[in-house]
Amino acid sequence: MTSRPFHGAVGQTLSAEVDLAAPLTATGNLRRRLIVSRIAVGAATAAALAAVAVLGIVVSSVIHRGASQLSIGFLTKNPPQFPGPGGGIAPAIVGTAVIVGLATAIAMPIGVLIALYMTEFARGSRTARLMRTVLDLMNGLPSIVIAVFVFGLLVVGRGQSGFAAAVALAIIELPLIARSSQEVLLLVPGHLREAADSLGVRRWRTVLGVILPSAMGGIVTGTLLAVARAAGETAPIIILCSLIRPGVHVSPFSFGTGLDTITGLIFVASQQADPYNEARAWGAAFVLLAFILFTSLGARALLNRNRRRLSG
Amino acid sequence: MSVAVRTTRAAHPRERLSDRAGDWLIRGLCAAACLIALAAMVAIAYKLITGAHLAFSKFGLHFLTTSTWKPNFLQFGALPFIYGTAMTSGVALVLALPIGVAIGLYLSLLAPQRLRGVIGPLVEMLAAIPSVILGLWGILVLAPFIRDREPAVHGALGFVPLFGRPQTVGASVFTAALILTIMIIPIIASISRDLFLTVPDELQDGAVALGATKWEVVRGVILPTTASGVVSAALLGLGRALGEAIAVAQVIGGGNLAHTSLFETGDTMASRIALQFPGALNSLHFASLYYLAVILLVIGLVFNLLAQLISRRFSVERTLTR
Numbered sequence: 144m145t146s147r148p149f150h151g152a153v154g155q156t157l158s159a160e161v162d163l164a165a166p167l168t169a170t171g172n173l174r175r176r177l178i179v180s181r182i183a184v185g186a187a188t189a190a191a192l193a194a195v196a197v198l199g200i201v202v203s204s205v206i207h208r209g210a211s212q213l214s215i216g217f218l219t220k221n222p223p224q225f226p227g228p229g230g231g232i233a234p235a236i237v238g239t240a241v242i243v244g245l246a247t248a249i250a251m252p253i254g255v256l257i258a259l260y261m262t263e264f265a266r267g268s269r270t271a272r273l274m275r276t277v278l279d280l281m282n283g284l285p286s287i288v289i290a291v292f293v294f295g296l297l298v299v300g301r302g303q304s305g306f307a308a309a310v311a312l313a314i315i316e317l318p319l320i321a322r323s324s325q326e327v328l329l330l331v332p333g334h335l336r337e338a339a340d341s342l343g344v345r346r347w348r349t350v351l352g353v354i355l356p357s358a359m360g361g362i363v364t365g366t367l368l369a370v371a372r373a374a375g376e377t378a379p380i381i382i383l384c385s386l387i388r389p390g391v392h393v394s395p396f397s398f399g400t401g402l403d404t405i406t407g408l409i410f411v412a413s414q415q416a417d418p419y420n421e422a423r424a425w426g427a428a429f430v431l432l433a434f435i436l437f438t439s440l441g442a443r444a445l446l447n448r449n450r451r452r453l454s455g
Numbered sequence: 456m457s458v459a460v461r462t463t464r465a466a467h468p469r470e471r472l473s474d475r476a477g478d479w480l481i482r483g484l485c486a487a488a489c490l491i492a493l494a495a496m497v498a499i500a501y502k503l504i505t506g507a508h509l510a511f512s513k514f515g516l517h518f519l520t521t522s523t524w525k526p527n528f529l530q531f532g533a534l535p536f537i538y539g540t541a542m543t544s545g546v547a548l549v550l551a552l553p554i555g556v557a558i559g560l561y562l563s564l565l566a567p568q569r570l571r572g573v574i575g576p577l578v579e580m581l582a583a584i585p586s587v588i589l590g591l592w593g594i595l596v597l598a599p600f601i602r603d604r605e606p607a608v609h610g611a612l613g614f615v616p617l618f619g620r621p622q623t624v625g626a627s628v629f630t631a632a633l634i635l636t637i638m639i640i641p642i643i644a645s646i647s648r649d650l651f652l653t654v655p656d657e658l659q660d661g662a663v664a665l666g667a668t669k670w671e672v673v674r675g676v677i678l679p680t681t682a683s684g685v686v687s688a689a690l691l692g693l694g695r696a697l698g699e700a701i702a703v704a705q706v707i708g709g710g711n712l713a714h715t716s717l718f719e720t721g722d723t724m725a726s727r728i729a730l731q732f733p734g735a736l737n738s739l740h741f742a743s744l745y746y747l748a749v750i751l752l753v754i755g756l757v758f759n760l761l762a763q764l765i766s767r768r769f770s771v772e773r774t775l776t777r
Contacts, residue, residue: 176668176670176671177668179668179670180668180669180670180671182670183669183670183673184565184669184670186557187557187558187560187561187565188561188565188566190553190554190557190558190561191557191558191561191562191566191574191578193554194554194558194577194578194581194640194641194644195574195577195578197581197637198577198578198580198581198584201581201584201588201589201592201637202584204592204596205588205592252488253488253491253492254488256484256485256487256488256489257485257488257489257492259481259485260485260486260488260489263485264482264485264486270489274489274492274493276760276763277492277493277496278492279759279763280496280756280759280760281492281495281496283691283694283695283755283756283758283759284499284698284752284755285697285698285699285700285725285751285755286698286700287698287700287701287725287728287729287748287751288499288503288698288748288751288752288755289499291503291506291728291732291744291745291748292498292499292502292503292748294732295502295503295505295506295745296498296502314495317492317495321492345474345477345478346478346481346482347474347477347478347480347481347482348474348477350481351481371583372583374585375583375584375585375586375587375588376585377585377586377587377701378700378701378725378729381701381729381732381733382728382729382732382733385733386733406585406587409587409588409591410587410590410701410704410705412591413587413590413591413594413595413705414705421595424591425591428587428588428591431585431588432584432585432588435583435584435585436580436583439580439583440576440580443576443579
């Protein structure tokens, strides 16, 4: 049995029958293979550039139409009483901040505790695997499904409230915070735990005094990413917190009225044909997008720094 | 002198009560947090099913095959929305899968190292744009753009039923599918990039040593070893597209009928819930919208579990040792 040359007559005759099983079989035409390869690489490059171009187009049209709206008054004034130009989106900014803040206050402790359970008390166990699956499923739930669930839980019989929206956003944030905290906790070096153990330190003191402090940076950045995600959620807002009684509302616990929110404002404006509302929606979109992009970029930079510090 | 300090409880005769309480407390709190998450998942399924009870008992499975949706006449059927969901997510997946995988390949193997650090975060930023802003852009910028070009497409490819007579507004199934494509490309791209990075260098070096071109390495080594992972990335992207309510509600036009043409209005299950839930007319209307949510929940759970199962069962290591 002689070895088959990589390309040439023999390879060509064999290729027909071998092709299906081994795509690496030489086809014999070097130039054609190179051209095919170049085309493939070019197509992949084009795909990446297309994605970047779409990002550029969306962001630039938000900037183009939204930045001109921006002024101190836009951020601090109420919207006008009657349809017309001018006014600001202050209540929407406050409402979004209140709801997202409350949601994070609910989700962060629970998420961190779940991550602690998975890494410190049940690492590698069946329970930890189950929790991982549950968190992944929760992360995959459409936000509209979560919104409808919370509607049945908190809105039926009580009326809409900022609290209901906060609970829905907390369910959206929970898996994000838990999984990112778990990732960081897994990076905490084992010798820190062993050192604490060898000094006879009880587990709870190790967790509170050693493990959590060294993972805190990562947990905070993971939470920031979840905040950025929650601030842009709209489905729960539409279902749970969109019917607003006249007057000024800031408390999420006043059942019976929703709160103004940035995403709610944008959604409503996109359903109407009111040019002034549209202009305010672009301004609100600009504010929201700026917040989200800065938060997630900053969080990512922090996360990378923390990861390097913990693992290096 | 004892070295093994923590071997047994009995080694600590004078253990402080607060220490034991502290251990119990933190363990208990952590376990309670896990129980809360588990309970939330169970409660979600339970609440949705009880909410849909009225529609379950009235329509049963006929709900899935009926195509009238008339809240005033207490007639509800999900067929147009199931069709609309399948249509929008199907088109989105067909467009996004090759593009997403190509971006994954580019970012993991083909791009110069320096460009990876720039383009990678930019693609992730695309995923960070909230759906409501994509929808606003979709209806005010993209839809007019598409509306102006649809007649030409209809003129050239009108014999294919998919490219029917264009609507006047630009809000259409096609616009929704494009927005969904934009939303799931970064998801598929980042999952497949991480996937391709797990393929051992030895395999690629081996192929290169045999004289394989870049494309042949991709075709012969990378894709076969990661095929199952690509499938699960596609499933996750599809799951995201199926459940997206807001951006679709903004651009699809909220039609009640199922059309063959992509240029007609339509509606998806998720978007119908978002559009009609706040103003639902009667308890049967509510129950029918809950029914739609149950369908979404079941589809979402199945797709997610399937994706997890596939990516675990057929991970790269297993493929290689087989």
